[in-house]
Amino acid sequence: MKKQTIELLAPAGSWEALEAAVNAGADAVYMGGKAFGARQYASNFDREEMQKAVYFAHMHRVRLYITVNTLVDDSELGELADYLLFLSNVGIDGIIVQDLGVIRLARQIVPDLPLHASTQMTVTNSEGVKLAAEAGMERVVLARELSLEEINTICHGTDTEIEVFIHGALCVCYSGQCLMSSLIGGRSGNRGRCAQPCRLPYKLVNEAGEDLLSGKDAGQYLLSPKDLNTLDILPQLIEAGVTSYKIEGRMKRPEYVAVVVDAYRRAIDSYLGGDYQVPEEDFANIEQIFNRDFTTAYLLERPGREMMSDRRPNNRGVLVGRVVKLDKAANKATLKLDKELHLDDGLEFWVSVGGRVGTTVTSLLQNGQEVAVAAAGSQVTIDVPHGIKMNDRVFRTFDNRLMTYAAQFFGEKAKRRIPVSALVTARAGNPMTVLLTDDEGNTGYGETQFIVEAARKHALNEETVRKQVDRLGTTEYELSDLVLECDENVMVPMSEINEARRLAVEALDTARLEAFAPMRVQRHKVPRDLVPAEKISRSKHALLIVHADTVAKAQAALAGGADYIIFGGDIFSSRQLPRQSYAEVAGLAQNYGKKWAIATPRIVKEGQLPYFAELFAYWQQLKPDAVYISNNGLWQLAQQYSGLSLWADMSLNIYNDQNLEFWREQGAVGATLSAELTMAQVEHLAAVSPVPVECMVQGRIEMMVSEYCVGGSFLGDLHQGACKFNCREQLFLSDRKDAKFPIVTDQNCRMHILNAHDLSMLTNIKHMESIGVGRLRLDARNYTNEETASLVTLYKEVLQGDREVAENLPHTTRGHYFRGVL
Numbered sequence: 001m002k003k004q005t006i007e008l009l010a011p012a013g014s015w016e017a018l019e020a021a022v023n024a025g026a027d028a029v030y031m032g033g034k035a036f037g038a039r040q041y042a043s044n045f046d047r048e049e050m051q052k053a054v055y056f057a058h059m060h061r062v063r064l065y066i067t068v069n070t071l072v073d074d075s076e077l078g079e080l081a082d083y084l085l086f087l088s089n090v091g092i093d094g095i096i097v098q099d100l101g102v103i104r105l106a107r108q109i110v111p112d113l114p115l116h117a118s119t120q121m122t123v124t125n126s127e128g129v130k131l132a133a134e135a136g137m138e139r140v141v142l143a144r145e146l147s148l149e150e151i152n153t154i155c156h157g158t159d160t161e162i163e164v165f166i167h168g169a170l171c172v173c174y175s176g177q178c179l180m181s182s183l184i185g186g187r188s189g190n191r192g193r194c195a196q197p198c199r200l201p202y203k204l205v206n207e208a209g210e211d212l213l214s215g216k217d218a219g220q221y222l223l224s225p226k227d228l229n230t231l232d233i234l235p236q237l238i239e240a241g242v243t244s245y246k247i248e249g250r251m252k253r254p255e256y257v258a259v260v261v262d263a264y265r266r267a268i269d270s271y272l273g274g275d276y277q278v279p280e281e282d283f284a285n286i287e288q289i290f291n292r293d294f295t296t297a298y299l300l301e302r303p304g305r306e307m308m309s310d311r312r313p314n315n316r317g318v319l320v321g322r323v324v325k326l327d328k329a330a331n332k333a334t335l336k337l338d339k340e341l342h343l344d345d346g347l348e349f350w351v352s353v354g355g356r357v358g359t360t361v362t363s364l365l366q367n368g369q370e371v372a373v374a375a376a377g378s379q380v381t382i383d384v385p386h387g388i389k390m391n392d393r394v395f396r397t398f399d400n401r402l403m404t405y406a407a408q409f410f411g412e413k414a415k416r417r418i419p420v421s422a423l424v425t426a427r428a429g430n431p432m433t434v435l436l437t438d439d440e441g442n443t444g445y446g447e448t449q450f451i452v453e454a455a456r457k458h459a460l461n462e463e464t465v466r467k468q469v470d471r472l473g474t475t476e477y478e479l480s481d482l483v484l485e486c487d488e489n490v491m492v493p494m495s496e497i498n499e500a501r502r503l504a505v506e507a508l509d510t511a512r513l514e515a516f517a518p519m520r521v522q523r524h525k526v527p528r529d530l531v532p533a534e535k536i537s538r539s540k541h542a543l544l545i546v547h548a549d550t551v552a553k554a555q556a557a558l559a560g561g562a563d564y565i566i567f568g569g570d571i572f573s574s575r576q577l578p579r580q581s582y583a584e585v586a587g588l589a590q591n592y593g594k595k596w597a598i599a600t601p602r603i604v605k606e607g608q609l610p611y612f613a614e615l616f617a618y619w620q621q622l623k624p625d626a627v628y629i630s631n632n633g634l635w636q637l638a639q640q641y642s643g644l645s646l647w648a649d650m651s652l653n654i655y656n657d658q659n660l661e662f663w664r665e666q667g668a669v670g671a672t673l674s675a676e677l678t679m680a681q682v683e684h685l686a687a688v689s690p691v692p693v694e695c696m697v698q699g700r701i702e703m704m705v706s707e708y709c710v711g712g713s714f715l716g717d718l719h720q721g722a723c724k725f726n727c728r729e730q731l732f733l734s735d736r737k738d739a740k741f742p743i744v745t746d747q748n749c750r751m752h753i754l755n756a757h758d759l760s761m762l763t764n765i766k767h768m769e770s771i772g773v774g775r776l777r778l779d780a781r782n783y784t785n786e787e788t789a790s791l792v793t794l795y796k797e798v799l800q801g802d803r804e805v806a807e808n809l810p811h812t813t814r815g816h817y818f819r820g821v822l
Helices: 015-024 047-059 074-090 100-109 126-134 148-155 180-185 234-240 254-272 280-289 400-409 462-469 494-516 551-560 580-592 606-622 632-638 657-665 679-688 710-714 762-770 785-800
Strands: 007-012 028-032 063-068 094-097 115-117 137-141 161-168 203-205 227-229 244-247 318-327 332-337 346-350 356-360 379-383 393-398 418-426 431-437 443-451 477-486 543-548 564-568 595-599 626-629 646-648 668-672 693-699 702-706 731-734 740-745 751-754 758-760 775-779
Touching: 007 015, 007 254, 015 028, 015 047, 015 254, 015 400, 047 063, 047 074, 047 494, 063 074, 074 100, 074 679, 094 100, 094 137, 100 115, 100 657, 126 137, 126 148, 126 606, 126 632, 148 161, 148 234, 148 606, 161 234, 161 254, 180 702, 203 710, 234 254, 244 254, 254 280, 254 400, 280 318, 280 400, 318 379, 418 462, 418 494, 431 494, 443 494, 462 477, 462 494, 543 551, 543 785, 551 564, 551 580, 551 785, 564 580, 580 595, 580 606, 606 632, 626 632, 626 668, 632 646, 657 668, 657 679, 668 775, 679 693, 679 762, 693 762, 693 785, 710 731, 710 740, 762 775, 762 785, 775 785
Parallel strands: 007 028, 007 244, 028 063, 063 094, 094 115, 115 137, 137 161, 161 244, 418 477, 543 564, 543 775, 564 595, 595 626, 626 646, 646 668, 668 693, 693 775
Antiparallel strands: 161 227, 203 731, 318 332, 318 393, 332 379, 346 356, 346 393, 418 431, 431 443, 693 758, 702 751, 731 740, 740 751
16 A cells, blocks of 8 residues: 655646746646647647746746647657657656557656556546556546545555546546547547537437427536535545645636635645644635536536536636616616625626626725725625616626735745855855755855955955845745855955855755756657558458447347447447347357457446456356457456457547557557547558557447436436436437437446437448458447448448449538548
8 A cells, every 4th residue: 555645736837827836835736738738728838938847846846747648640759759758858757648659658768757647548447547557657647537435445456646636627528538529620639629519508409309408497508517626525535545636727827726726735734734624715715716616526426417517617706796776877786795895806797688797896885985895795886887687696707806815826026935044155265165055955055266365445244245145036045044254354256256156056956956856867869660661461351340239239230241240338229238148149140150249338437347357257258259448447357357359449549559559568459449530540550550450430429428417417307316317218419500419328327429420431441441441340339220230231232342332321421531630
């Protein structure tokens, strides 16, 4: 069992946010560079800024982690390798990584650089942590959907450091599994460019297009979660054994970083002091600085609709009062205050018609007198814009006092300096020496080239020396005390004293930095052959693979000519899959003389591991041709059962050759490529892959998998306990363009949102066959038995050359194969 340390980890998307995090008390900061990070729309840091950031953070005893958590294309591996060398050489304390190909490359070229498994890796159980640890990860950031109990079990079962999110925005989809932004707008979350379609309005409709929430108490932002806030339950997370407590917010202003870090710093320190308390002011400040309302997500329960900010997807501010009197002619309103109000506060009136109207408080009248502050319970008159009505609620979205408080944590005036003491010696016939000692006992020494000599005019004194040694304004230090040991009537030129001070500061910097983070081995060689040469010979025969989730559908696929059946996994067509169904499909495949494989779910929680251990033992007896692994923890578990051939499935986000090599080394017999790849990228990977590759060619691409279920939450009253919703009722999310995205619920009550249109590559499958894609997958889980049989027959005829097609099936999409992603 690892010795627990507690690290408060803060975000920084700008230099001011970095200062705010450090000065407010963060133990570590994570930020991104100009490439390969999952927040490409933050300001981020170039190399020069990053070098300065390492120096600043380390001088103040704060670790610095860099996000390298996007999927990387083979064409980018050279740039990535150079970037990894830079990060290692500059002294970054660790990188946060999603792509297992990046992890493999990093271990080869910068073996001393610590690696952290990003939440984008979708680690949902202890076996996933083990896989990450064996791949070289020192730390794992768990999926945000885990409960306190699951986190506790994982922490106490591993020596690997565990990191969890404690505050900030939540993704409604499991991180690393979301293709919604990618498929709708071409901006991939896996590539750091999420357009946040989850924050847009949707209607919940049936097949007839009827709005099922019309007239009900529900908003339109059905995929927009509230913000995570764990101040109330932080002691339970600490007692669970978590190492690092992560605040989300690299897109946030420095004031946000300052206020949130400040509050959590005090909270952690109060726990460590033996008396956990959070002042009401900290709760209020956290709420005011930014909120969509708050939730503890899945840490305590499965909250259903109570987790969602369905009426507003952005900052809602804090309710400060209501309009109790209105003078429309003068554009003035009298407010009854629930909270204190200040001049220069920003307000929003939630009006009955037109949504929200904003204003800034430029004048506060109380009893006819101008005031700067009005207390809760009082009535004040302010200027208001048109459209305000009686009884409108008033929310403060900008708190002038809080922003002033937050501003003390960043900027030149906020600089926190390190106290140093100086011992200066000036003995005739010797150089003058300056010895600086910091608050930890580190020292820096400097001396003059000038030899101390008798004074001709002005002899040295303490005031003169102090004035020069105290010139530390461009450094991180401040002079706390000075001792001068000096012969009488001697002199040293001011320029020489300054130079000795400069040398002492440089030496102290080196000593202080080395004491905190010793310099690692400098590496500069980028490997030449990052990507193997493409193979000249290509496969000329592709198998038609069909993913079925019922026995009847598997039979329909085999009857239609399928070469290979994948069976099970996340089931869309029924609520459960009896164990004997696997044996039935095995028998069907044998009767047709075809091969078959078993699929597994994308998400597997800690409590499900014993169940899957039993299943693997059972599957082992059935001798399938392969088991498709969709959850990284199941890979680790499955390897314990000899005789099972393992296939790396699409949800593992296989995007480059290094990733393919990783899974080959793990024993994979093949891999299904990411749905975000273009045809050109697929052609390249098919030509260099060390294992056979498969691509999806027909079916609905999954855009999201979520622990949250919109049907159960808004139609089944899930938040009240047992869900009363009929999962078999077909639901859709309808967006502003009237696109309808099917919602399906799997056997574990997880919601899957599918693309509005089927993927169809019918006209391109012969080309895909010719470029070496040996397996073409048709996902039949959202089809009927009849549709499955018809589609399989059609694809098989085209593959065999028995039918020619001029165009793809109607109302379908070619996905990313010809448009790619940003």
